[in-house]
Amino acid sequence: MRNRRDAxxxxxxxxxxxxxxxxxxGKFSELEENxxxxxKLPFNYFR
Known part of the structure; x- marks a missing residue:
């Protein structure tokens, strides 16, 4: 039942x-110059 709903x-x-x-x-990325x-996430990777 849950699998059908989750899909x-x-x-x-x-x-x-x-x-x-x-x-x-659990560590955050390093500080940038600013x-x-x-x-940093992929742009338009998932549609």
């Missing part, structure tokens, strides 16, 4: 940032 749901909005942080062992940390 119809869209991908969660914050799944890619969460995966990126988790893959880095002193800000950024999450």
């Amino acid at each position: 119809k749901l869209a991908m969660p909005k914050l799944i890619l940032p969460a995966i990126q942080i988790n893959m880095n062992g 002193g800000i940390r950024y999450l």
Whole structure:
């Protein structure tokens, strides 16, 4: 029952940032030259 329901749901909005942080062992990326940390996500990878 749950598999049928889940198959119809869209991908969660914050799944890619969460995966990126988790893959880095919970560590955030290094600071950029302007002193800000950024999450880098693929553009138009998922449609």
